[in-house]
Amino acid sequence: MLVPADVSGLERIGGGRQADVYALDERRVLRRYRGDLSAGHEATTMAYLAAHGYPVPAVHHSAGPDLVMERLTGRTMAQEWLAGALDLDTGARLLAGLHQDLHAVPPTGAAAPGEAILHLDLHPDNVLMTGRGAVVIDWSNTAAGPPDYDLAVSALILAEVATGRLDPVRAPARELLRGFLREVGPVPVALLDRAVGVRSGDGNLDEAERANLPTAAALVLALTP
Ligand SMILES: Nc1ncnc2c1ncn2[C@@H]1O[C@H](COP(=O)(O)OP(=O)(O)OP(=O)(O)O)[C@@H](O)[C@H]1O
Ligand SMILES: [Mg+2]
Numbered sequence: 599m600l601v602p603a604d605v606s607g608l609e610r611i612g613g614g615r616q617a618d619v620y621a622l623d624e625r626r627v628l629r630r631y632r633g634d635l636s637a638g639h640e641a642t643t644m645a646y647l648a649a650h651g652y653p654v655p656a657v658h659h660s661a662g663p664d665l666v667m668e669r670l671t672g673r674t675m676a677q678e679w680l681a682g683a684l685d686l687d688t689g690a691r692l693l694a695g696l697h698q699d700l701h702a703v704p705p706t707g708a709a710a711p712g713e714a715i716l717h718l719d720l721h722p723d724n725v726l727m728t729g730r731g732a733v734v735i736d737w738s739n740t741a742a743g744p745p746d747y748d749l750a751v752s753a754l755i756l757a758e759v760a761t762g763r764l765d766p767v768r769a770p771a772r773e774l775l776r777g778f779l780r781e782v783g784p785v786p787v788a789l790l791d792r793a794v795g796v797r798s799g800d801g802n803l804d805e806a807e808r809a810n811l812p813t814a815a816a817l818v819l820a821l822t823p
């Protein structure tokens with residue numbers, strides 16, 4: 599498949615701190631890393647998950663920093679809340695279910711006993727609400743590991759938003775976290791600590807976000823039923 603090296607003529611439809619997403623046509627998008635990261639591992643994982651019935655965009659092609667995949671239509675789960683189209687309880691159940699379904703997929707040979715395929719960034723901005731239901735995007739962090747670690751990372755990310763700088767989303771994020779913890783149960787403290795450690799080394803977080811991580815972790819424990 600021919601992927602254009604020059605993307606200046608393409609419509610940029612999304613992207614965040616590490617990648618840009620361009621529309622190739624009505625059915626396909628190109629996600630391109632800005633640095634020298636490779637999309638190969640996530641492409642392989644996504645194709646494997648799709649074959650096991652887990653909701654991910656279909657992968658068409660990947661090479662170096664490029665991933666060409668199915669173009670999804672729909673708002674993110676976060677946008678659905680902000681638009682009042684999804685209530686927090688339903689969202690919490692959906693988010694918990696997406697974790698549970700992922701962890702029920704038989705892991706590949708790379709996993710040790712008890713491990714599963716983890717997403718490790720499964721928050722409401724990485725779930726698109728489409729005509730075929732909720733579909734999980736942004737598999738850049740995927741790895742094998744204990745399922746509870748995925749829950750710890752997601753809970754911590756929600757808590758970061760709930761204690762973060764963006765005032766309008768703090769209260770909904772807190773309620774979502776409460777509902778998520780109600781669904782998934784207590785997150786082991788050791789794995790929460792591990793999530794804090796890994797996220798403090800994440801170059802995508804700024805100084806203030808890093809300094810806030812212990813406060814966020816404390817909120818996860820405080821809201822655990
Ligand atoms: N398959 C897809 N179909 C349609 N839009 C997509 C698709 N994948 C990504 N997008 C759009 O691009 C945005 C960013 O995608 P993604 O989360 O993969 O990138 P990112 O650079 O990791 O972003 P962030 O750093 O914010 O997590 C999504 O919110 C969505 O709007
Ligand atoms: Mg993302």
